[in-house]
Amino acid sequence: LMHLFALEAYLKTSGKLPVNVRFLIEGEEETGSEHLGEFVRRYKDRLKADVMVLTDTANLDLGLPSLTYRLRGLVDAIVEVRTLDHPVHSGMWGGPTLDALSALNKILARLTTADGKIAIPDFYEGIQPVVGLEKERLRALPFEEKKFLKEVGAVESLQLAGERDFSVYERIWCRPACAILGIDAPQVAKTSNQIVEWARAKVSIRIVSGMDPEKSRQRLCDFLKQDPPCGAQVTVKPGTAGRPWKVDPVGPAYEAAARALKKGFGRDAVFIGCGGSIPFVEPLTHEFGGIPALLIGLEDPFCNAHGENESLYLPDWQKGMESAVWLFSERIV
Incomplete structure (x- = not known):
């Protein structure tokens, strides 16, 4: 318009x-x-x-x-975990029997390190560093942390996440970022004392200039499937592989x-x-x-x-x- x-x-x-x-x-x-x-x-x-x-x-x-x-570009995948063929009573079977939601949480927790980096091997291959005039322009842009947190609607206690060696603008525009977009599992309001037999999640990673989207998506899928907790059954459905520009x-x-x-x-x-x-x-x-x-x-x-x-x-x-x-x-x- x-x-x-x-x-x-x-x-x-x-x-x-x-x-x-x-x-x-x-x-x-x-x-x-x-x-x-x-x-x-x-x-x-x-x-x-x-x-x-x-x-x-x-x-x-x-x-x-x-x-x-x-x-930024985008790669994503849906990971599904199954530990049982049906839910079972948590009192009778809990302890030696791993529930699928806990197994899924273990897998998702591996995706990033404590300092905000993506833990997938070789995932940063090809990234073009921010240098020269581009670096100067980014440094010259106005930024106020309190204003940023207000704009995003952050709760009062929330702190900035991501790689602290990079500015906030670099983290948003120039660095990969991982997010869990959704989780399917039994609803809290409808749960009973049962061990959950399955759970799934959609994982999304924004990629940046120099990264190959097909390679990045494959690395994400391989990482999600590797070393399943307690031998849980893990299946991964590849999703988008969008190119950065x-x-x-x-x-x-x-x-x-x-x-x-x-x-x-x-x-x-x-x-x-x-x-x-x-x-x-x-x-x-x-x-x-x-x-x-x-x-x-x-x-x-x-x-x-x-x-x-x-x-x-x-x-x-x-x-x-x-x-x-x-x-x-x-x-x-």
Whole structure:
């Protein structure tokens, strides 16, 4: 909508656009964009472009225009543990008989070390270190720990997790991160004094530039299956293997975007990463020969993306529209 309103304003005042614009509406983004590559290859001549503009990322803060130049990838798997063919009485059998939920918890607890690192062997293979100008830009970004914890909705006692040798922004944008997304087991309200015979969990790991998604997923699956507690039966179903994306944000397109954002927001833009994944960015830029991808922020830290009461900060929406108008006027190639 931001770009549609900007186009409308431009056409009403100038009568025509100084550039050709094509809109691509993609409906598989939340499920990995499995068919997008084939679609783009089939209609490549009709979709061909010099620059891709995407507004599906966040600004670092309210009123602070941000250009995203790196995204994490994603691998995941579902691990299921079974110790019995049926539940049994915990008083009669408890002790020598391991319940499946305890076995699952032991497996999940192995995934990370006490200092926040992922414990899977060779998992960090290929990671590109943050150096030079990128390191300087990250260090220059504003950060307040109390504000961060408030924005995420942390309980009062919660402390920051992850690798403490890296800044918070590096942990979110530039380092792998493991999360347990869900566990299936008997509900607490419906339990009785029985030993649980099965349990399963979905494990997700965000990966970063330089890491191979297929290798990372295989390493995750192999790690989950190895050395099952007390010989429990462990099965693993591989899931997503999404590629990370990173670009060096230099050249006419990025300079033009920075100028347009400054005019729209009234302050200099910052260059940031995104800890999430947008699966179609890499295949689109690749199919068109590595064209610049301008990931212009619109969300804000308080928008509660993917949660209840997801919101949009209207003043930034207005500034985003103004920036888009200026972007259409820029020489971006």
